[in-house]
């Protein structure tokens with residue numbers, strides 16, 4: 001009888017351990033699969049951010065010029081790539097898809113990495129106008145040959161920064177090329193200097209009332225991000 005009891009007890013313990021381990025791994029797998037971290041789809045052209053930025057010093061804004069003015073950041077068009085590649089490395093196999101796209105007047109279909117659900121509102125402009133660097137959200141893009149998603153786009157992550165921006169914000173850097181300092185000469189855009197900005201820019205700028213240069217809003221003082229539901233969900 002005693003032996004029988006022990007056997008049952010052992011089985012029950014084993015069953016509980018087994019269920020816990022399975023549930024935990026299932027949850028982990030599920031969580032990981034929806035996190036998208038490391039997502040790196042194959043693209044129509046093997047485009048390397050590193051090759052373009054590291055040696056030739058191109059700024060993010062040079063290609064993603066809409067980020068500063070709009071909600072959405074653009075991916076450059078074939079035409080934008082061809083301003084250089086019509087003459088540069090044009091014979092290369094890697095440039096072939098670009099040539100084809102140009103000749104056929106067709107659009108290259110880049111696969112998206114960062115994508116929020118449709119019910120969430122996000123604005124690049126609003127974040128860039130307070131001097132938040134791209135790397136705060138996208139990581140060190142300039143060091144990678146093939147891009148992958150480095151961060152979850154969860155509500156928790158958005159709110160973590162909105163509550164304590166000083167913990168998460170990387171201040172604007174030269175490589176982004178975003179316009180951060182209002183210049184004394186009112187007709188000039190001043191972009192970040194080569195000097196790395198290392199301290200948070202709280203209170204550096206006054207909030208400017210709808211002033212803009214060439215469609216780009218003036219930089220303004222960094223405040224906390226909103227936490228009310230309607231800021232992100234209509």
Ligand code: HEC
Pocket residue numbers: 045046047048051052055056058063076077080081082083084085088089092093094095098
């Ligand atoms: C301002 C000029 C310029 C623009 C605009 C530009 N590139 Fe380049 N690209 C270069 C230079 C310079 C290199 C050579 C980099 C190296 O290997 O040193 C290069 C290299 C490449 C290569 C590798 C070619 C090879 O044979 O190794 C590919 C692919 C490429 N670019 C794709 C693109 C795409 C796609 C775009 C548009 C999104 C683009 N480039 C826009 C200047 C440019």
Ligand code: HEC
Pocket residue numbers: 043047049052053058059060061062063064075076110111112113114115134135138141142146147175176
């Ligand atoms: C020469 C043009 C060029 C420059 C300069 C450039 N990019 Fe890109 N970027 C692209 C192209 C083309 C793609 C689409 C292909 C890909 O995902 O690799 C892209 C994709 C991206 C994406 C992924 C978008 C998505 O969700 O699918 C991010 C994020 C990004 N770039 C950030 C940056 C940052 C940050 C910088 C500056 C450090 C930068 N880029 C500089 C051309 C450029």
Ligand code: HEC
Pocket residue numbers: 060061064067071072073074075114115116117122124127128132133134135136137138153176178
């Ligand atoms: C505060 C965080 C944050 C900052 C700062 C930021 N991005 Fe993004 N980026 C996002 C999010 C979130 C998305 C997905 C947006 C969506 O799906 O609507 C995104 C999407 C993109 C895309 C894909 C196209 C699009 O707009 O959906 C590109 C390209 C991109 N970002 C480039 C940049 C560049 C270049 C910079 C700096 C000049 C930058 N981002 C700064 C969070 C950020």
Ligand code: HEC
Pocket residue numbers: 116120121122123126127130132136137153154157158159161162165168169170221222223224225226231232
């Ligand atoms: C790295 C920090 C950071 C991250 C990450 C971040 N935000 Fe923000 N966000 C801010 C700050 C700071 C502001 C306040 C800007 C100001 O003072 O105007 C802000 C403002 C906003 C606003 C108000 C914009 C306006 O027009 O006034 C919205 C909406 C918003 N964020 C949505 C999001 C969403 C959605 C995400 C996640 C995908 C996100 N943010 C991630 C720092 C962040």
Ligand code: HEC
Pocket residue numbers: 116117120153154155156158159162226227228229230231232233
């Ligand atoms: C800073 C921007 C931001 C604010 C403020 C915000 N949300 Fe969200 N919310 C998001 C993002 C981004 C997602 C999508 C990613 C995710 O599911 O985590 C989301 C997703 C959701 C979802 C869907 C969850 C799911 O699993 O599909 C609900 C419900 C939601 N939010 C409710 C709220 C409510 C209620 C509030 C106010 C208390 C609120 N949100 C405030 C950014 C925000």
